[in-house]
Amino acid sequence: MDRVTKTLLVIVGVMVILSPIGILLVWNYSDAWGEWDVQTVEHMVGHRLPGMEKLSTIWNHAVLPDYNVPGWEDKLHASIGYIISAIVGTALVVLLYYLLVKFIARGQSPAG
Amino acid sequence: MHIPDGYLGPYTCAFFYLIMIPIWYRAFKWLKNLKPSQVPLLGVLTAFAFLVMMYNMPVPGGTTVHIVGGTIIAILISPWAATVSLSIVLLIQALFFGDGGITSYAANVFNMGVVLPFVGYYTYKFLSERFKLNEVLSAGIGAYVGIVTAAVMAGVELGIQPYIQPGYCPYPLSVSVPAMAIAHLVTAGPAAAVVTGAVVWYVKKSRPDLFAMRTIARG
Numbered sequence: 001m002d003r004v005t006k007t008l009l010v011i012v013g014v015m016v017i018l019s020p021i022g023i024l025l026v027w028n029y030s031d032a033w034g035e036w037d038v039q040t041v042e043h044m045v046g047h048r049l050p051g052m053e054k055l056s057t058i059w060n061h062a063v064l065p066d067y068n069v070p071g072w073e074d075k076l077h078a079s080i081g082y083i084i085s086a087i088v089g090t091a092l093v094v095l096l097y098y099l100l101v102k103f104i105a106r107g108q109s110p111a112g
Numbered sequence: 113m114h115i116p117d118g119y120l121g122p123y124t125c126a127f128f129y130l131i132m133i134p135i136w137y138r139a140f141k142w143l144k145n146l147k148p149s150q151v152p153l154l155g156v157l158t159a160f161a162f163l164v165m166m167y168n169m170p171v172p173g174g175t176t177v178h179i180v181g182g183t184i185i186a187i188l189i190s191p192w193a194a195t196v197s198l199s200i201v202l203l204i205q206a207l208f209f210g211d212g213g214i215t216s217y218a219a220n221v222f223n224m225g226v227v228l229p230f231v232g233y234y235t236y237k238f239l240s241e242r243f244k245l246n247e248v249l250s251a252g253i254g255a256y257v258g259i260v261t262a263a264v265m266a267g268v269e270l271g272i273q274p275y276i277q278p279g280y281c282p283y284p285l286s287v288s289v290p291a292m293a294i295a296h297l298v299t300a301g302p303a304a305a306v307v308t309g310a311v312v313w314y315v316k317k318s319r320p321d322l323f324a325m326r327t328i329a330r331g
Contacts, residue, residue: 001152004318005156008156012160012163015166025168025170026168026176029175030174032176032178033175041282049279049282051118052119052281055215057117059117063208063209064208082166086166089209093162097155101151101155104140
């Protein structure tokens, strides 16, 4: 592993630990534009949005919704939930990446 | 910039899945060109892209934005690598964290995994090669232009919805495009420029061969 990759690996580790900054800095802020839940949008525009109501519930199996353990609402618990999410998410993207590299490179060359 | 399920109607979602099929084909085919020595680098950059999006930043006015890391991957490896990497990240974010959506997945990959890295990369390439502008500065400007363009693209997708099919995103272009553009011009753009510039500066310093090799190859 070269020096750049090693440094980035350290940065990734630090980013996991410091991740709660990403919620604490914006604790009293609303969602990003266009990422509100259905009830909030309907309240803002003052009428119902049948299409959005139907489609928005198509996937509700997120294990750690909004990068948190459900119910961990206060700053401390939300921060711990955020770090857990950072670890789980990092592990999952790296796992999927290596599976993909292996799967796609397999038909290519034995060296890969 | 993660469009959730419900904001885009079925036609818009289907349209972006259709657009993404050939792009995914090309990007995953490109993955075969990844040198064994680059495999760990793209892996750690994929983790970086996931984590950097968790760093929400305040926008004056009360909303939040984050950066993506797509231009960094595009410059250090290839814009196609960024497409692969962000397709992975956006899938995990949608499935496990409810960030983004299933129906809007292809649209989100198009914005953050195609528009952002390609615009960022070619802006960087144009400035550094044509105008001989400093590479660090070119990378920063590229990242800025890339993320703002991607945000405007997301704004366009959201804003055309009322004209296509009502009942989904209720805000027209005149509202969605300025909202997405301003938040990214003011906060995400400068942040992306600084982070991308810093990474490129560091890599140029410790692995100048990465850049030198490419310049020779480009000839």
